Amino acid sequence: MTNLKTIVNPTTQSRLKEVDFESLPFGKIFSDHMFVIDYADGKWQQGYIMPYGDMPLSPATSALHYGQAIFEGMKCNRDIKSGDVLVFRPEQNALRFNISAARMGMPSIPVDIYLQGLYDLISTDRDWIPTREGYALYMRPFMFATDPMIGVRPSDTYRFMIITCPVGPYYAQPLKVLVADKYVRAFPGGTGSSKAAGNYAASMYPTVLAKKAGYDQVLWTDGMTHEYLEEIGTMNVFFVINNKAYTPSLDGTILNGITRDSIIQLLRHKGVEVIEKHINIHEIFEAHQNGTLQEAFGAGTAATITNISAIGYKDQHIELPPITNKLLSAELKANMNAIKCGAESDIFNWLVRI
Numbered sequence: 334m335t336n337l338k339t340i341v342n343p344t345t346q347s348r349l350k351e352v353d354f355e356s357l358p359f360g361k362i363f364s365d366h367m368f369v370i371d372y373a374d375g376k377w378q379q380g381y382i383m384p385y386g387d388m389p390l391s392p393a394t395s396a397l398h399y400g401q402a403i404f405e406g407m408k409c410n411r412d413i414k415s416g417d418v419l420v421f422r423p424e425q426n427a428l429r430f431n432i433s434a435a436r437m438g439m440p441s442i443p444v445d446i447y448l449q450g451l452y453d454l455i456s457t458d459r460d461w462i463p464t465r466e467g468y469a470l471y472m473r474p475f476m477f478a479t480d481p482m483i484g485v486r487p488s489d490t491y492r493f494m495i496i497t498c499p500v501g502p503y504y505a506q507p508l509k510v511l512v513a514d515k516y517v518r519a520f521p522g523g524t525g526s527s528k529a530a531g532n533y534a535a536s537m538y539p540t541v542l543a544k545k546a547g548y549d550q551v552l553w554t555d556g557m558t559h560e561y562l563e564e565i566g567t568m569n570v571f572f573v574i575n576n577k578a579y580t581p582s583l584d585g586t587i588l589n590g591i592t593r594d595s596i597i598q599l600l601r602h603k604g605v606e607v608i609e610k611h612i613n614i615h616e617i618f619e620a621h622q623n624g625t626l627q628e629a630f631g632a633g634t635a636a637t638i639t640n641i642s643a644i645g646y647k648d649q650h651i652e653l654p655p656i657t658n659k660l661l662s663a664e665l666k667a668n669m670n671a672i673k674c675g676a677e678s679d680i681f682n683w684l685v686r687i
């Protein structure tokens with residue numbers, strides 16, 4: 334039986350006063366504590382909250398060599414009226430974490446351990462939650478293989494941890510994206526729909542090349558034809574054409590984004606038709622040419638909603654219509670931000686109040 338009672342060893346030296354909450358870079362400032370629980374002898378052990386800091390690891394730590402490592406990304410905010418902490422759809426992340434774990438041959442973590450650790454950590458570091466609009470406490474649960482052993486096989490031991498950081502916006506500007514025509518992020522039967530660390534490792538070199546070519550991110554495509562659009566770095570992608578929203582269908586090669594799902598629910602609630610399908614890059618260029626492509630945007634926890642200002646593909650380059658606050662994406666972003674901090678009612682029951 335797993336002990337759900339977290340042991341809290343609080344820090345004696347909070348760093349909170351050193352932080353400038355008016356200007357927070359993304360992912361560089363970590364709150365005072367972290368949650369740690371180990372898996373050994375076929376079960377999860379005692380969970381701890383301890384001061385955030387370095388930890389000793391064997392140079393042979395299996396995850397460092399063979400990449401058995403997965404993670405999640407989540408956010409919480411303060412309710413602007415009551416000051417309560419509002420966590421956005423945490424159970425969805427816990428469930429997706431276990432989908433990733435299964436694909437990587439790692440043990441699942443009971444959802445109640447995941448959530449208890451998360452809520453205890455948030456409660457311990459609740460003063461780290463920024464209140465500025467568009468800011469949040471970003472939460473990073475992750476798990477990695479800890480067997481100190483060289484040899485390709487699933488580890489017998491694992492560590493699950495949660496660290497958190499107060500964050501501002503992930504992208505300051507709209508994105509220029511380059512459609513992948515050579516490299517591939519995921520393929521059928523691969524790990525594309527898992528939040529596996531290796532997926533991100535594989536995306537880095539093509540992203541460096543895209544940046545050298547004057548773009549910000551790669552818009553990934555299928556590995557066979559390089560014509561069907563998949564997703565961007567850390568976001569799912571949406572296009573608005575003729576007042577209808579289009580997004581690539583979930584076929585196992587892209588992440589089942591929780592923001593994607595939330596946006597789809599919001600759009601349908603607003604009466605906007607949402608079409609999940611295979612989207613060919615040529616359809617997008619055609620829609621641009623005939624004037625029906627109204628907007629394109631990425632959607633993800635870290636970046637929330639980020640407009641796309643230009644798309645490149647081979648020798649073609651299109652600039653999208655100017656970004657104004659009349660766009661559907663602007664309205665969706667405002668809705669999402671307002672729901673997350675209690676300014677708009679939580680009609681979909683997305684929030685957990687702690």
Ligand SMILES: Cc1ncc(COP(=O)(O)O)c(C=O)c1O
Binds near residue numbers: 568591
């Ligand atoms: C590859 C990828 N696609 C999509 C997303 C968006 O998913 P979510 O909305 O659950 O954050 C993310 C971020 O988690 C991601 O890393």
